[in-house]
Amino acid sequence: MEKDKEARNRAHMPEGTSSIISCRSLQNAHKRLADFLEKGKSVLDIGCGTGAITAGIAEEVAPGQVIGIDENQQFMETANDQFAAIENLRFEAKDIYKLDYENQFDVVTAARVLQWLSEPETALKKMVRATKTGGNVVVLDYNHEKVIWNPAPPESMQHFYRAFLKWRAEAGMDNAIADHLADMFLANGLTDVEISVQHETVSKSDPDFQQKIDIWAKVADSRGHQLVKDGYVSEKERALAVKEYREWIQTTAESMEMYLLAVSGVR
16 A cells, blocks of 8 residues: 555656647557457546547547546546537546446556556556457557666666666566566457557657757656656766756767567457
8 A cells, every 4th residue: 555655656747748739649659559459339438647648549439439538537638628619538536446437448548657656567457347248459559677877877877777667666567567567468358469660760860859868858857856856866866867868868878778578359
């Protein structure tokens, strides 16, 4: 119980992080899910944030009904206001551990969500229960232990990143959850389990290179203050990581790959 409380506190999205999730879309941030979307299908999107991906889902399956849930009440209010014109879409503030849906949706999905939970398998059980017999569960998530920078970023950012992983792990979060999803699916009775590599790779020649590789400066700028508050880094270390990482982007950075897998299964 204590781990769950700590994980919830650390998973809370501070000011500045909503800009990261709001620029995502079905096409650029959850490509594998599109393979399971057809007109008329019903979909539950768990941990949907401000609804950017969920809105794309609703457009793909219309007139099928889509529900996006997130425990952040403010996000749900923003999403309902922003996407009010999409008739087959609604958002509800719900706790993933307390979902009461049963045999209701053709597709149940969660993208970059289980990584923030201290009890991801409990959440997966709720997802499976919400899925119709013969329906699909699709989860997208990272192994944060396998990020690759080329060349290596400044030691200040490496230090911050190590602290970030420790901060997460000590709250019960699984930094390598992407590589554990398939076994979790099988253990919970899902069949036809498939793994799809969705690594996020950005290179210096890409037009959005600076925007994408800057994600860790944004993390240090936003969640970094949580790490400072919890005693994992000092404010001086956090600020230096942001400064030197952004200098590295402008000078020597060539590429970054974030390890990301989409795992699907049939109930």
